[in-house]
Each structure stands twice: as structure tokens, then as C-alpha cells.
Amino acid sequence: xxxxxxxxxxxxxxxxxxxxxxxxxxxxxxxxxxxxxxxxxxxxxxxxxxxxxxxxxxxxxxxxxxxxxxxxxxxxxxxxxxxxxxxxxxxxxxxxxxxxxxxxxxxxxxxxxxxxxxxxxxxxxxxxxxxxxxxxxxxxxxxxxxxxxxxxxxxxxxxxxxxxxxxxxxxxxxxxxxxxxxxxxxxxxxxxxxxxxxxxxxxxxxxxxxxxxxxxxxxxxxxxxxxxxxxxxxxxxxxxxxxxxxxxxxxxxxxxxxxxxxxxxxxxxxxxxxxxxxxxxxxxxxxxxxxxxxxxxxxxxxxxxxxxxxxxxxxxxxxxxxxxxxxxxxxxxxxxxxxxxxxxxxxxxxxxxxxxxxxxxxxxxxxxxxxxxxxxxxxxxxxxxxxxxxxxxxxxxxxxxxxxxxxxxxxxxxxxxxxxxxxxxxxxxxxxxxxxxxxxxxxxxxxxxxxxxxxxxxxxxxxxxxxxxxx
Amino acid sequence: xxxxxxxxxxxxxxxxxxxxxxxxxxxxxxxxxxxxxxxxxxxxxxxxxxxxxxxxxxxxxxxxxxxxxxxxxxxxxxxxxxxxxxxxxxxxxxxxxxxxxxxxxxxxxxxxxxxxxxxxxxxxxxxxxxxxxxxxxxxxxxxxxxxxxxxxxxxxxxxxxxxxxxxxxxxxxxxxxxxxxxxxxxxxxxxxxxxxxxxxxxxxxxxxxxxxxxxxxxxxxxxxxxxxxxxxxxxxxxxxxxxxxxxxxxxxxxxxxxxxxxxxxxxxxxxxxxxxxxxxxxxxxxxxxxxxxxxxxxxxxxxxxxxxxxxxxxxxxxxxxxxxxxxxxxxxxxxxxxxxxxxxxxxxxxxxxxxxxxxxxxxxxxxxxxxxxxxxxxxxxxxxxxxxxxxxxxxxxxxxxxxxxxxxxxxxxxxxxxxxxxxxxxxxxxxxxxxxxxxxxxxxxxxxxxxxxxxxxxxxxxxxxxxxxxx
Numbered sequence: 001x002x003x004x005x006x007x008x009x010x011x012x013x014x015x016x017x018x019x020x021x022x023x024x025x026x027x028x029x030x031x032x033x034x035x036x037x038x039x040x041x042x043x044x045x046x047x048x049x050x051x052x053x054x055x056x057x058x059x060x061x062x063x064x065x066x067x068x069x070x071x072x073x074x075x076x077x078x079x080x081x082x083x084x085x086x087x088x089x090x091x092x093x094x095x096x097x098x099x100x101x102x103x104x105x106x107x108x109x110x111x112x113x114x115x116x117x118x119x120x121x122x123x124x125x126x127x128x129x130x131x132x133x134x135x136x137x138x139x140x141x142x143x144x145x146x147x148x149x150x151x152x153x154x155x156x157x158x159x160x161x162x163x164x165x166x167x168x169x170x171x172x173x174x175x176x177x178x179x180x181x182x183x184x185x186x187x188x189x190x191x192x193x194x195x196x197x198x199x200x201x202x203x204x205x206x207x208x209x210x211x212x213x214x215x216x217x218x219x220x221x222x223x224x225x226x227x228x229x230x231x232x233x234x235x236x237x238x239x240x241x242x243x244x245x246x247x248x249x250x251x252x253x254x255x256x257x258x259x260x261x262x263x264x265x266x267x268x269x270x271x272x273x274x275x276x277x278x279x280x281x282x283x284x285x286x287x288x289x290x291x292x293x294x295x296x297x298x299x300x301x302x303x304x305x306x307x308x309x310x311x312x313x314x315x316x317x318x319x320x321x322x323x324x325x326x327x328x329x330x331x332x333x334x335x336x337x338x339x340x341x342x343x344x345x346x347x348x349x350x351x352x353x354x355x356x357x358x359x360x361x362x363x364x365x366x367x368x369x370x371x372x373x374x375x376x377x378x379x380x381x382x383x384x385x386x387x388x389x390x391x392x393x394x395x396x397x398x399x400x401x402x403x404x405x406x407x408x409x410x411x412x413x414x415x416x417x418x419x420x421x422x423x424x425x426x427x428x429x430x431x432x433x434x435x436x437x438x439x440x441x442x443x444x445x446x447x448x449x450x451x452x453x454x455x456x457x458x459x460x461x462x463x464x465x466x467x468x469x470x471x
Numbered sequence: 472x473x474x475x476x477x478x479x480x481x482x483x484x485x486x487x488x489x490x491x492x493x494x495x496x497x498x499x500x501x502x503x504x505x506x507x508x509x510x511x512x513x514x515x516x517x518x519x520x521x522x523x524x525x526x527x528x529x530x531x532x533x534x535x536x537x538x539x540x541x542x543x544x545x546x547x548x549x550x551x552x553x554x555x556x557x558x559x560x561x562x563x564x565x566x567x568x569x570x571x572x573x574x575x576x577x578x579x580x581x582x583x584x585x586x587x588x589x590x591x592x593x594x595x596x597x598x599x600x601x602x603x604x605x606x607x608x609x610x611x612x613x614x615x616x617x618x619x620x621x622x623x624x625x626x627x628x629x630x631x632x633x634x635x636x637x638x639x640x641x642x643x644x645x646x647x648x649x650x651x652x653x654x655x656x657x658x659x660x661x662x663x664x665x666x667x668x669x670x671x672x673x674x675x676x677x678x679x680x681x682x683x684x685x686x687x688x689x690x691x692x693x694x695x696x697x698x699x700x701x702x703x704x705x706x707x708x709x710x711x712x713x714x715x716x717x718x719x720x721x722x723x724x725x726x727x728x729x730x731x732x733x734x735x736x737x738x739x740x741x742x743x744x745x746x747x748x749x750x751x752x753x754x755x756x757x758x759x760x761x762x763x764x765x766x767x768x769x770x771x772x773x774x775x776x777x778x779x780x781x782x783x784x785x786x787x788x789x790x791x792x793x794x795x796x797x798x799x800x801x802x803x804x805x806x807x808x809x810x811x812x813x814x815x816x817x818x819x820x821x822x823x824x825x826x827x828x829x830x831x832x833x834x835x836x837x838x839x840x841x842x843x844x845x846x847x848x849x850x851x852x853x854x855x856x857x858x859x860x861x862x863x864x865x866x867x868x869x870x871x872x873x874x875x876x877x878x879x880x881x882x883x884x885x886x887x888x889x890x891x892x893x894x895x896x897x898x899x900x901x902x903x904x905x906x907x908x909x910x911x912x913x914x915x916x917x918x919x920x921x922x923x924x925x926x927x928x929x930x931x932x933x934x935x936x937x938x939x940x941x942x
Contacts, residue, residue: 194664
């Protein structure tokens, strides 16, 4: 029995399409009504989560879609997973919701166990976690940890703050509020608050009208595909981009304290970087005393065939901070150097210090993934799916360009010939019962769950073939 | 039958103290053990939430404290509230946790009802809400709304972005990333991320080593007490502070797009501002086209005897944005001008757009508060408690100075003669079975729940009297 059969014995065996337009009439009515209390302009359809199961999401018109987007790449195991339902009904969950504790001051006696379950999901080389609330929050908390660490190296970890630091910080002035930068990459997405927004550079709409820190943007490699046929070009591209990184670090007008990067730039177009590139960044960051932060908000929790995508790269020594959210349900950063815990308490602190309710779900997710070997299974189904898509790419070379994600499980993407065609494809796939997402302007990204199996891949490929044949 | 009797028929009738030191031996063991996976240095004790009830929090040593701090001012109704337990067990809660939706793209059919229940808690003059995850997040989301609104007034609400804006924003440069400021106040606390941290100025420990936006800090009034005897001085203080605000707005080196202020500066020492001061800020912000943001993260949800503290001031017209979190359990900002919804979708957006699980709890809280008339009851018990404390202030003039919060329900604070004495009082209160918090350096702040009644006030006052008599 496959895992999807075990979890979801009643999972649909094919999509059901009942309306010719998406959203259908009931969804359209719901979107209009919801619009009175919420910005419903970006809503695709009104979901019916009672009727959604496993890899299928239902809407209020009775349409049932095979879901290879999984919210915004944020559902790990599928809808109505029985293990998560059990976790949601547990007495510790009720307490986490009703007695939402300020865990930094008044942790409950179950907190230690909750965190230990979360920690079972840590990347190789990391053994500690700090908890936050979202991907943007996780990245900004990591920046705080990075800045404190960077300054403590200059000052001495146990050295007290100077009177001047204590005084200037209250005026947002240096040296108490030092002018330090985080280096990121063009096309990156790390969130939409003000520091996370300052390192994001995928689309203007995410950032327009907001003040930003004047932080540098390096270039993320743009490879030629297929990778195997373009090894020399791509190695030169890595070298070119690494050189830019080092030049920015040594020449920027303020010190670069940290570098943040995605193992695959997701929102920015599913741009992949090589193991050599990521090791090169480790070497440069060590040489120049820059904190190395890997943002695994979208790539984490098994989606690429390793529990954490950067494990593909065997980066040595391990990156300093690894951030997570989305599919993990809880958010935060992993670390291993105890000096990322600040020298004084209350420096990395806030009222809630994370959210035990979602940490309980995260712990249950890690347990299910490990006990059912879901990362290896995702790798296997990903290879299968990639092979099928590579065949379709031969058949439809205009509509499936730059197929990428080989060897990265189901974390697969490709480009169409134009933004209009890409958008038309996303819509026509919905009309044929497949919920699929895009990224950047011309890319389609696949982000199915970890219970997406060959039978689901076959349905997806067959519908894609049908849609493209009419394109 | 009082509300606390209705909710908590088995609520303890007095604190139980079993250990001579706090934390007791079991808590100390738990703190040490927790410290292996979490920064447990700020932990007061390990709570036992199964055994906590109503206004009493239990720890793992069997101590049971009357809780007038309520986590960090973040529990509205008391522990193990039956109405919240029911909400936590509801099918819609299970779905919100297990199918955590990206509600901007794939809202469930229950979302509209969930938001409408939240909206029943809106302040007078506000009729719309945008949802976030924490107080810091709420404030930064409000800043985003404010910056977009401010720029749209310059540009025209429906005017498209220029090519130059679209290009410069990707480099964090003006005009796409404009240099705009948020004005805040000395001693303010608005959170600990980078923009929220830039408007926070209560203690260096919240901010040291983090880059900050160069934004101005005005002065929050420092009144003389009792207020009634110092009306002339305090009116002059309002005028002095308003003048500084206007001078900063007109002279700061970059435009001031927004102003953020707490109705009572809580973390910064329970500093109160008058209705005239808050109306003065409305007049100045209107005159200079500055967005007026009231931060009700700590003061909101009935704690001051109005549902929202700024309702004491009858500000006309209503403030533009009002932020909330903490006791509300869910976070976000209220608004009434539809132009605070940006002209394009995806400008105020993120994966989750809030957290339906905590929004469900928030809706249940609002319902309980309104059906049981808990705001009026808090006002009544607050008057009673203030009267008793005013008597103690005569008896212990050194230890109860500048008693404040009259007419603001139980949102009461006072100063001790020194930080050492204040810290000693907080500790001795715990040793006598009362969990109470401080703020700034020398202040004690009371933040009991809305089910804190005269019988609880009597116990609190009696223990405080005993502790102070030995002081």
C-alpha cells in the first residue's frame, strides 16, 4: 500500500471539473462577498477544505483539482492528513491555542518536548533552533542573530556595551545602531517586511513605495540547460557570480555582515545554483567574516529530495543559519554555533518567541516524513516525473523550455515562450482540473506534496500533454 | 454569579506557595533542561497550564499564583477558558491548523465568517482589518499600508508606476524605494524587527547591534501626578511635546509619512498621554499629510475600560490605522479609508496573510467580551482597585509613587524609589503568590485579565500591603 493510500484511502482518482470557467459561479459569488471584508482580488477560487483530500483540493463549485502548487508551496503531506488531524486535536494543542504562552518567560512543561520534536527536522550540521512566525520573520530574526554575532566578534562576545553604544542606539545612530549590510542576490525572494524586503529583488510589486536599506545585490547564476551539455559555460557562470559577490563584500560602502541566498531561487523563477557555487560562497564568507544564511523557506522539508535542499551541496563547514517556514508550518532558523545565542538574554526575544500550536504540527510533520521515508519517495517520483516531462519537452519544445530540477525530486520548473503563454497555461490547467503555480514571468513551478506519487504524476503529465496539444 | 464563577467554578480562592524560592526546584530543573534546546535565561518558572485556571497560573512545583501580568499582558480572559476551549476544538480550527491556507489565493469557505467575527472587535470609527501574525508584524504591515497610501497621494491613487520607479526599486534606490520616515516617540515600544525596531526606543537591549532607519523620535509627555492637581503643568507639557512633533515633521531631512504612538507607553514605563495630546496629534498629522497610527498591541481589547484605549480620547476624525496583537491573540491593523487598500493586488500580501487559527480564537474572545459586558466590568473593578492602591500609596509613599491609570480600568502602574526596590518587589510578590510584571526601570504594571474581579483585587492588595510592610 502506498503512503497516499494509507493516509487517504478515499483520495479521488482523477480531477473533477464541473464549471467551464475558473473561478466557477459559486466561487465568484464567494470572492465578491469575501471582498467586502478582505482583499480578495488575488483569490483563484474559494476552497472547500472539508472536501479536499490528499493531493486534491476541492472548491465550492464541486471542482476537484489535482494540486501541484499546494497552497503557495506550503502544504507538505496533503489535505486532511490523519496524523495532523490527531495532532490538532491533542490536549497540548488545545493548551497552545487557549493559553498561548509567552514561552520566553512562562513556558509550559510540554515546551521542551515540542521543541525536541521540531529539532528532529534539523538539517545535517545544525542542532539548534530559534522559533518565529513566518518566512519573513524567520529571515529577519536570522539577520538579528547575524548582526549580534558579527558585532560580538569585533567587540568580544562577553564585552559589555559602551556608554556611547547605549546612548546612540536610542537615536538609531552608530555605533549603537551600526551601519551594516546583508548581501543578497538579484531575483531573490526573502519576504516583504522592511529588512526582508530590502534583500528581496524578484518583482517591483513586492517592494514599491517602501523605504529600503541600501544593501548590495549580487548576481545569481543563470545556467544554460541541459546542465550536462553546458558544464563549461555554467562553471564559468559560477566563477563570474562568485567574483561579483567578493567584489561587493570588499567594496560596499558599509560592512557586509551577512549573506542570504536560496538554494533554488523560487519566486524569482526557479533558478538553480550548483554545489560548487554554494561551496564558493562558503569559502568567501569565511574569508571575509560574513555570516552565511541559507533561506530554505520554500525549498525545505523534503521538496528537493533531501530534507533540506542545501544538503545536496555538502557545504563544508555547514552554513551558519538556515531559515525555514511554509511547508514546515512553523518558522525560524537552525544554527549550530552556540555563539549565535546572544551574550545577554532579552536580545533575541519577543512576546511569543514562536508559536507552539504550529510547532506541534511541525513536529508531527517531521515524524510522518521520517517514519514513512517520504523524502526518498519524493526523490523517486521526482525522477519519474522529470523523465516524463523531458519527453514532453521534445514534443513541445516551444512550451517546455529550460526544464530544470533534475535530481531535485519534484522541485521542477520550466519556461514558456512568453508571459502570456505561461499565464494561459496556468489557467487552462485549472480548467482541466490541475492547480499549478507560476514563478517569475514565464516559468511554471511544480510544488506538489510529499505524498505525490507516480499515479499522480501520470495524471498531471497526461493533462499537460492534452492542454499543450491544443495550445 | 460573577463571570469568573461562571467560567471557572473551580478557580482557586487564594494563591498557594509551596517553595521558598521562585523558581522552585522542579522549575529550576526544567529551566536547565529546557536550556539545552531554548534560551531559557529569561524564564521565571515552568508553568503547568493544565492546572492553571482563570486568574491563577500554576507552576510545576505546585505554586499557584494570582496572575496580574497574564503572560506578557497577553491573556484576555484567564486560563482554560471554556469558550476558548470549545473554539479550539471546533472543526474549523482543525482545518485552520491542518490545511493552513494561503488565504490570499485559496481561502476556505469559512474565512469570511472568521473575519467578520474578528471585525466585531473593531474600534469605533474603523470597519476594516488586515491580518498579521504579531505586534511587530502588525506595525510593519501598517507601515507598508501607510507608505503606499502616502505615495499614492503624491502620485495619484490610480497612476501607474513609472519605468524609473520599477527600475530603481530593484536596487533599493529612490524613487522606487523612497526615503520616507515614520515618526515615533522616545520610550516607545513597537516591536523588535527592523522597521518596528527603528521606532522602538524604550531600552538599548531591544536594539543594540541592529541597523536602523534614521527616523525621528519626538517626546512623549511626562506628566506630574496626581493629574487633577497638576492640570496646568500637564497641559503645558502636552503643548511642548506637540510643538516638538510638528517641528520634527517639518524639519526632518526626509519626509515623515507616518506617525506611530501608543495610547499608554507600556514597555516604556506606563506613560499616559491626554485626550488633548492625542487630538493635537490628529490635527498636526492632518495638517501635514502624515498617516496617524495608534499602536494598541498592549492597550487593546478592553484592558483600559474601553474596548480600545484610544476610544477614551474621542479623536476626530478617527486615527488612520490602529494596530493590535497580544490579548487579541490574532494581530493586524484596523482601518476605515478604503484607499488604505493598495491600488493593485499583491502589494500588501504574503503566503499566509494572517493566521485563521488565531483569528478563530480572536473572534471567540470578542464574542465572550461583548456578551458578558467584560469591558464595563473591568472599568468597575479597575476603579475599585485604583482606590485601594491610592490608600496604600498614602501608607507607603516611597514605594508607591506616581500611581497612574485612574479611570483606565485595571491598566494601573506606579513607580518605586529605585530599580533595585522595584525588582525586589516583583520577586517578593511572586514569593507570596502573585505574578506581577514591571516596565521601564522603576515601574510596576498591572495587566490582569478581564475576569479579574473585586475578590481578586482584594487578594492582590492584601498581599501587596503585607510585602510592603516588610520592605
